[in-house]
Amino acid sequence: MKTYLIVVSLLMACLLTVSTPATAHHGTGISYDLSKLVSVKGVVTKFALSNPHSQLYFDVTDDKGNVEHWSAEMNAPTNLERSGFSRRQMLNLFTPGSEVTVYGFRSKSGAPVVVFSKAVLADGREFKSQGGPGNIE
Amino acid sequence: MRNSFTRLFTALLVVLLVSTLAFAQRGRPDARRGVQPSGPSVPHDPHDLTGIWRGNTQSLSNAPPPMTAWGKEQFDAHKPSYGPRAVPPALGNDPTGKCDPLGYPRILFFGRPFEMIQTKDRILQFFEWGRALREIWIDGREIPKDPDPKWLGNTAVGKWDGDTFVVDTVGFDERAWIDHFGNPHSEDMHLEERYHRLDRDTLEVVMTIDDPKTYTKAWVSDKLTFRLQANDKIREDFCVPSEEESFNQGVRNPAGGVINK
Numbered sequence: 001m002k003t004y005l006i007v008v009s010l011l012m013a014c015l016l017t018v019s020t021p022a023t024a025h026h027g028t029g030i031s032y033d034l035s036k037l038v039s040v041k042g043v044v045t046k047f048a049l050s051n052p053h054s055q056l057y058f059d060v061t062d063d064k065g066n067v068e069h070w071s072a073e074m075n076a077p078t079n080l081e082r083s084g085f086s087r088r089q090m091l092n093l094f095t096p097g098s099e100v101t102v103y104g105f106r107s108k109s110g111a112p113v114v115v116f117s118k119a120v121l122a123d124g125r126e127f128k129s130q131g132g133p134g135n136i137e
Numbered sequence: 138m139r140n141s142f143t144r145l146f147t148a149l150l151v152v153l154l155v156s157t158l159a160f161a162q163r164g165r166p167d168a169r170r171g172v173q174p175s176g177p178s179v180p181h182d183p184h185d186l187t188g189i190w191r192g193n194t195q196s197l198s199n200a201p202p203p204m205t206a207w208g209k210e211q212f213d214a215h216k217p218s219y220g221p222r223a224v225p226p227a228l229g230n231d232p233t234g235k236c237d238p239l240g241y242p243r244i245l246f247f248g249r250p251f252e253m254i255q256t257k258d259r260i261l262q263f264f265e266w267g268r269a270l271r272e273i274w275i276d277g278r279e280i281p282k283d284p285d286p287k288w289l290g291n292t293a294v295g296k297w298d299g300d301t302f303v304v305d306t307v308g309f310d311e312r313a314w315i316d317h318f319g320n321p322h323s324e325d326m327h328l329e330e331r332y333h334r335l336d337r338d339t340l341e342v343v344m345t346i347d348d349p350k351t352y353t354k355a356w357v358s359d360k361l362t363f364r365l366q367a368n369d370k371i372r373e374d375f376c377v378p379s380e381e382e383s384f385n386q387g388v389r390n391p392a393g394g395v396i397n398k
Binding site: 027029030031032048050051052053055057071072073076077078081082107108109110111112113115 | 218219223224225226227229249265369372373374375376377380381383384387388389391392393394
């Protein structure tokens with residue numbers, strides 16, 4: 001049984017290695033703490049489908065009514081396009097004023113910035129990172 | 138025992154299927170072109186390099202040759218955001234952070250696809266990043282003796298050596314880095330590329346950089362592999378300075394601990 005486990009584990013590791021493209025990401029592992037996934041609830045202020053990475057901006061209000069401006073680094077526009085998402089779809093998803101819970105990895109600097117993993121909107125719609133270091137699947 | 142093995146084998150198949158589907162997402166078919174036949178078994182002409190290609194290599198090899206004093210000085214001045222010397226992009230000086238052209242050969246290592254197009258007198262490389270065009274002349278001309286420096290190289294000439302397409306390029310702008318890791322080159326760099334289409338879906342490239350001002354010996358690459366993206370197309374992907382600045386202000390600078398002015 002142990003032998004089977006070892007053989008199958010090795011095969012799975014090999015398959016993951018060859019089937020997942022190794023991509024370079026510009027300083028992501030340096031700027032963000034990729035060891036800890038965080039979630040932040042806020043209200044969308046802007047979505048920008050632009051290079052080098054699209055961006056989601058949202059405001060988070062604490063119990064005392066203080067507002068903090070957050071941003072999320074998302075996929076490059078061509079990455080979203082290749083995954084089948086149009087600009088209109090993205091803008092319809094992240095409309096200003098929508099409540100959103102953003103999952104991601106926070107900047108090591110402590111600034112209110114994450115590299116994006118997933119967003120869940122108040123109506124239950126979800127949007128996940130289309131690959132890259134913010135990808136949690 | 139048998140049931141456990143069956144479950145593990147099933148899990149293995151699921152992993153393969155999921156990861157293959159995830160990879161396939163990167164090159165969804167363009168409905169206007171239709172789905173092209175693919176696979177290594179599809180017959181190909183080894184002298185036909187046309188098609189859309191994509192690789193995932195990041196440099197010529199892991200170990201550049203020893204640098205000269207001048208080369209080391211350039212290398213130390215470069216502050217990349219990739220590899221062992223990586224700093225947050227906000228604190229680095231990668232030329233692409235200001236939308237400077239990537240230059241050649243670095244544009245090959247950027248993860249975006251490029252298309253090879255053949256005309257009567259040239260083979261063109263049409264890069265998605267910046268929608269840039271590199272011309273490789275196949276009309277028998279010679280490379281110039283004292284070329285002005287250009288981002289993609291002043292002049293590239295190509296000829297067939299059996300089934301290998303050999304390209305010589307001179308005249309490079311030394312503001313460009315060779316790769317994401319900040320390896321430098323001088324204006325005197327001579328680049329040789331040897332393209333070999335191994336099968337329909339696989340293009341292998343071996344590069345040799347001869348740049349005595351920067352390296353004490355020639356830098357010969359690993360065998361770099363590019364895969365045919367049979368059902369993809371070249372999309373618009375510009376580095377737009379105003380977008381870059383907006384991203385820097387909203388994301389890159391604060392993430393790197395830099396206070397916006």
